[in-house]
Amino acid sequence: MKKPVVLLVCLLLGLFNSVVVPAGTAEQQLEKFFTQVRSMRADFTQSVISESKRAVEKSEGVLQMQRPGKFNWQYQTPYEQQIIADGKKLWIYDVEMEQVIVKNLDLALGDTPAVLLSGDAAITDRFEVREITEVMQGESSLFWLQLMPKQQEAGFEKLLLAFSGDNLQIMELKDAFGQITRLTFSHLERNPVIDPSVFTFEPPPGVDVINETGESKEK
DSSP: OOHHHHHHHHHHHHHHHHOOOOSSHHHHHHHHHHHHOSEEEEEEEEEEEOTTSOEEEEEEEEEEEETTTEEEEEEEESSOEEEEEESSEEEEEETTTTEEEEEEHHHHHHTSGGGGGOSSSOGGGTEEEEEEOOOOTTOTTSEEEEEEESSGGGSEEEEEEEEETTEEEEEEEEETTSOEEEEEEEEEEESOOOOGGGGOOOOOTTOEEEEOSSOSSOO
16 A cells, blocks of 8 residues: 555545634535535545656545544455554555554554644644636536645645535545545445444454554454
8 A cells, every 4th residue: 555545545534533624615615524424435446646647556446434533445446455444543454465554543643644634723724725726627517625734744745625516526635746646436425324343354364464553462
């Protein structure tokens, strides 16, 4: 799992958990989605685009999220991979490599742009938020927002969010090297009832577990 992908996963979790915004058209759109949606299920397509605008990777899967701090990110094609958080721990499971990396969720978020969204500060204290109209052909019907981090150590250049009506449809992150990671959501369900077992993970027998939680034994 490449770093920008984990950044996007955890940034979405940070937005999903703790958006606090003042009044304003762009800010109200953020608040409308992220404060009204307690859980979410959607199919996604992930595209990685190089600085030269060449598509270098594409994958698809299913995402499920629930407040506070829980998600299940299942990559189905072209390879199987899972990113699961239960509110306390984060598991990154590469099926082909038969390897699981386990992290404390708080520390994992602390290494991503999601840390910028922690606490009670308004999102505009940490990001410059504005509506944009310079979008790709065929996507002009979407409502686009741009989030520019005010802290240089954010680890990314900008984040774009596109809404179709009340639903988030595209999330696009441009890193410091000019590479773009784009997530496009479809069949999005707002506030579905999700089985709690979806957010638990038990490493399969024989899988190599890399434990970065500081615990001597994974429970």
